[in-house]
Amino acid sequence: MRWWTFLLACSAVAAAVFFAACWLANDYYFFAGYTVLQFVVLATAWNILGGYCGYVNFGSAAFFAVGAYTTVFFHKALPLPIPALVLLAGIASGLIGLGTGYLTLRLRGAFFSIATLALAVVLQTLVVNWNYVGGSRGAYVVRPNEVALIGSYVQYLFLIMLALAVGALAVARAIERSRLGFGFATIRDDELAAEASGVPTLKLKLIATTLSGALMGMAGAPFPYYIGYLEPASAFGLPYAVNAIAMPMIGGTTSWVGPLIGALLLGTLQQVATVTISSAVNLLLVGLLLVGFVIVAPKGIVGLVQPYWGRKRKRAEPP
Amino acid sequence: MDNSIVIDGIDAGYGSVRVLEGVSLEVRGGETVVLLGTNGNGKSTLMKSIMGMVPPRAGRITARIDGVTHHLTGRTTEEIVDLGVALVPEGRRLFPRLSVEENLLLGAFRPKARAQIRTNLAFCFEAFPRLAERRSQLAGSMSGGEQQMLALGRALMSAPRILLIDEPSVGLAPVLVSRTIDKIRELKERYNLTVLMAEQNFPQALRIADRGYVIVHGRIEFEGKSADELNNNDLIRKFYLGL
Numbered sequence: 001m002r003w004w005t006f007l008l009a010c011s012a013v014a015a016a017v018f019f020a021a022c023w024l025a026n027d028y029y030f031f032a033g034y035t036v037l038q039f040v041v042l043a044t045a046w047n048i049l050g051g052y053c054g055y056v057n058f059g060s061a062a063f064f065a066v067g068a069y070t071t072v073f074f075h076k077a078l079p080l081p082i083p084a085l086v087l088l089a090g091i092a093s094g095l096i097g098l099g100t101g102y103l104t105l106r107l108r109g110a111f112f113s114i115a116t117l118a119l120a121v122v123l124q125t126l127v128v129n130w131n132y133v134g135g136s137r138g139a140y141v142v143r144p145n146e147v148a149l150i151g152s153y154v155q156y157l158f159l160i161m162l163a164l165a166v167g168a169l170a171v172a173r174a175i176e177r178s179r180l181g182f183g184f185a186t187i188r189d190d191e192l193a194a195e196a197s198g199v200p201t202l203k204l205k206l207i208a209t210t211l212s213g214a215l216m217g218m219a220g221a222p223f224p225y226y227i228g229y230l231e232p233a234s235a236f237g238l239p240y241a242v243n244a245i246a247m248p249m250i251g252g253t254t255s256w257v258g259p260l261i262g263a264l265l266l267g268t269l270q271q272v273a274t275v276t277i278s279s280a281v282n283l284l285l286v287g288l289l290l291v292g293f294v295i296v297a298p299k300g301i302v303g304l305v306q307p308y309w310g311r312k313r314k315r316a317e318p319p
Numbered sequence: 320m321d322n323s324i325v326i327d328g329i330d331a332g333y334g335s336v337r338v339l340e341g342v343s344l345e346v347r348g349g350e351t352v353v354l355l356g357t358n359g360n361g362k363s364t365l366m367k368s369i370m371g372m373v374p375p376r377a378g379r380i381t382a383r384i385d386g387v388t389h390h391l392t393g394r395t396t397e398e399i400v401d402l403g404v405a406l407v408p409e410g411r412r413l414f415p416r417l418s419v420e421e422n423l424l425l426g427a428f429r430p431k432a433r434a435q436i437r438t439n440l441a442f443c444f445e446a447f448p449r450l451a452e453r454r455s456q457l458a459g460s461m462s463g464g465e466q467q468m469l470a471l472g473r474a475l476m477s478a479p480r481i482l483l484i485d486e487p488s489v490g491l492a493p494v495l496v497s498r499t500i501d502k503i504r505e506l507k508e509r510y511n512l513t514v515l516m517a518e519q520n521f522p523q524a525l526r527i528a529d530r531g532y533v534i535v536h537g538r539i540e541f542e543g544k545s546a547d548e549l550n551n552n553d554l555i556r557k558f559y560l561g562l
Binding site: 179182183185186189190192193194195196197198199200 | 370372395396397400401405406407408412413414415416417421424425426428429432473474476477
């Protein structure tokens, strides 16, 4: 499948999802669906660096929060439509990604992960002390009730997140089948050998951190409008970091399908648990599932299914 | 064509540890030069310095490739590979989860090498028929000897003029070591390569060496103008045999 056929197919599925949700005529599905889709974007973004390159990022919440706070900032400074905010948030967190990459990518393995964790702490401290965006009090972002042509505002947000999810999946899939993806795989398998073969490893890793960071920020951009009130503790919350790692791990990190499956599964499960049991049980669920999968299926759901499905799927040749 | 490399008084190390101290050596066009030394004396560091992976702190490395002289110091590894210098890293360092063919194709990651990827791949399969048989097998599932062949093949995919080989004998059974050494000689003759090989296995390395250097604690302690001169040398007996 060419990338644009894939994009079309994805958009068709997305449209079907949207109209199905409209037909159910219950705003709750849009609220719940938005959260699930947000995790699809986050998980896919994490996987570009964590799955393809093998660099585990514990700071997903930081990139997400950068996106959200970009929105808060512009909401006060210069009100813009959400698609523009998404773009700006992508640029802001992409730059943060690039900078983080430049500073930390000489570290490998656990050291890199700890550095990303530190990034989240540093950024949170900055935001807490930045009065303009609300500091530790948090910031109110009042959303309009309706949007022309689409209807209720939450439907509009849902649509935006749907588009972002389609975009993120298309990007991930395109990377996987390109020379860039092969370069990423060499970094994951053996960085020294990659360098010796002339793969520009630092450049590729910077591309990965920038792309991954930008996508995470974009996922965070509509969030203040969704939640209405944003405070640092929730924007930088542990659930984002944990979910962004757990979802690709459970789905499978080697292909774009993995984070999608993981996010749909875990995201839906968490929504169901929130309604039926309590929202506090969410992280426990994620943790238990993660432990279970690491023991039973370390390659995730994709790795579990692959041997039975298309025994030798033809790999794209590097052009 | 004249493809040579001259290393002039380089210092290199990691952090505050100085590994190489004023190392100078030369590999002239078409030669096979061996760099002899036991573990921890700086052989791999020297190889990495040439490739720009451990940038030297002092000194100069120049390479003459196809009649043009290039300074290698200060260049990135990618540029050095582009110029026509390739490294077969110590311990083979394959991409274990990719297939044999994918490993080879990745050897030609640079744009220059990609232009002639088909011819180079055909060359590789001709030089290593075993790899052609196993082209779709995962690299990590092959035997040590086959993996060493693949590592050599991958380095050849960038169509190098100068080939650096870091300890080809590591982790191989004795019979495979001698087969690998034979293969290196064969490749060198077939592709007109200039070879610098770091090795601990003294008798095997000397079978194909034109000349050699002995490196001890980051210094070149002895330069042998011929294989014979290296063979009958007291210093080498002292270092290798403890006599």
